[in-house]
Amino acid sequence: MDAGGTGRAGGGRGGEAGGVRTALAGLTTRGRSFLAAGIAAAICAFVLGQSDLLRVGLLLGVLPLVCATVLYRTRYRVAGSRRLSPARVPAGTEARVHLRLDNVSRLPTGLLMLQDRVPYVLGPRPRFVLDRVEPGGRREVSYRVRSDLRGRYPLGPLQLRLTDPFGMCELTRSFSTYDDLTVTPRVEPLPPVRLGGEAKGYGDGRQRSLALAGEDDVIPRGYRHGDDLRRVHWRSTARHGELMVRREEQPQRARCTVFLDTRGAAFEGAGPDSAFEWAVSGAASVLVHMLERGYSVRLLTDTGHSVPGEGADGFAGVSQGTAEAAGLMMDTLAVIDHSDGTDLSRGYDVLRGGNEGLLVAFFGDLDEEQAAVAARMRQRSGGAIAFVLDGGTWRRGASGVPGPSDGSGERLRMLREAGWSAVGVPRGAGLEELWRLADRERTGLAAAGGGEGPR
Known part of the structure; x- marks a missing residue:
């Protein structure tokens, strides 16, 4: 960058x-x-x-x-640049900022002080003293930034402080450009358990190709600049009056929807150890894990909005690389905040439109009405896993890891009866352990005939 x-x-x-x-x-x-x-x-x-x-x-x-x-x-003409390495880092990880100053004038500079504006959360403001820079010369310096809070932080503009040899006067000049450092949620590696839920015929999340039965089964599309002329479908071209080409065989991938509850009323507290931050980090971990396993993934929130993907309905398309899709969703999670909504109905309206494969949801506090809405989300899904963060449990769990409250246990029971693999999330729990617990919960549910297990 x-x-x-x-x-x-x-x-x-x-x-x-x-x-x-x-x-x-x-x-x-x-x-x-x-x-x-x-x-x-x-x-x-x-x-x-x-x-x-x-x-x-x-x-x-x-x-x-x-x-x-x-x-x-004194007329100094200098050029300043900044490079972030990398420009996107997980929370708690350091990034290095490289600054470069070029003297593009014919005169040497005097003593210069280089200063970059940095948000307080990233650390102290860096300052560098540069001695005389010869005509056409350059100086390069670097510093490190780190944040435990996800977000998008502006760096800059770069400031240059000029001083005379006697230290009698100082003048500050600022450049106009700045960069953004994106701090994404922490991602926890997950074990490759068989959580299943993919649509029939998709396999275990691996890509498959559609077999074209014959010439009559070809679905052509309009010619685009750069298409190979050998793929022109002449019969369709004559029928439509314009150049039509055969579609390339499109790989199909198992789908996974990661649902994140962002209602402000469903979470209490703030900071890196809050329930909402745990849910955001959990959603990020599942997104990365499922993309690595070959799933076509989308991120959906209670507002009904999904992160745009190349495929239909917000799913990351086949031609969209795993790194690109993960980066897009992680950028969204880096700045996601509480919504003003009080119910899950808009998210449910999106999910009930069709079979979306595996559904992994992170819920905050659920009252009886919202628990019923969450239970209905399971109807069209090939498999459903719910992580429920009970606010009362998190408040009481500051010094320990208690079991779920009575209200939370009732909500988990409602979800399980609807076919969810529902797991309560106590304060301080690790996602890897809960991920395995969800697999055991799903196994027991399938054995009892309470829901569709993996294939």
Whole structure:
């Protein structure tokens, strides 16, 4: 991720009054002290009639003014750039920011101080002192940033502070460009248990190809620039009056929908150890895991919105690479926040439209009405796994890992009766352990004939 900007350090050709104010405003404590001492010496020389003291006062007072004027009128032309390595990091992981400064003028620079603006959550503001930069020369420095909170944080703009050799005056110039560092949720590696739920004929999440039975079964599409002319379907071309080409065999992949409950009323607390952050991290872990297993995945929230994918209904398409699809969804989860909704009906409306394969849901607090809505989500799904984060359990679990409350146990029972593999999430629990528990729950449900197990 490269971004840079060129700027001219040293001031512009504004009005004389504005230039004087800018130069005087840049005086340092040393420069102001010299100026005050010069004025005081001049006044004393006038009162006492001492000409030698007057010469000393003039020297002390003129020196900072000359330094400010020279520094203000010095025309440095420098170019600054920033590179993030990497530009997307999980929470709690460090990223390195590389800064580069090029002197594109014919004059050497003086002493420069390079400063980058960084949000407080990423750490202290980095500052670097650069000695004289020769004409056409460059300087490269770097610093590290780290955040335990997911989000998208702006870095920049880059600031350049100019100073004279005597330290009498400092002027600051800023570049106009900045970059964004995306801090994604933590991802926990999951074991490859057989959670099943894929649509019939899809196999264990691996790609399969559609066999074309013959020429009459070909579904052509319009010609696009770059298509191989050998794939032109002449019969359809004659019928439609425009060039039509045979569709390439499209691989089918098992589908998985990861449902994330973002209702503000369903979660309490904030910070990296809150229930909502656990749910977001869990959703991210499942998304990455299922993509790595070859599933076509989409992220759906209680608002009914899904992360756009290349395929239909928000699913990541076959031609969309795993890394690209994962990056798109992780960018969404990096900035996702609580919704204003109070129910799950809009998410249910999206899910009831068809068989969406495996459904993995992360729910917050569920009252009886919302538990009934969540139970109905299971009807058209090939398999369903629910992780329920009970707010009362998380509040009481600050010093331990208690069992679910009575209300939470009743909600889990309702989901299980509807065919879900439902697991309560106590405070401090690891997703890997709960992932295995969900597999055992699913196995027991299938053995009891309570729902569709994996194939």
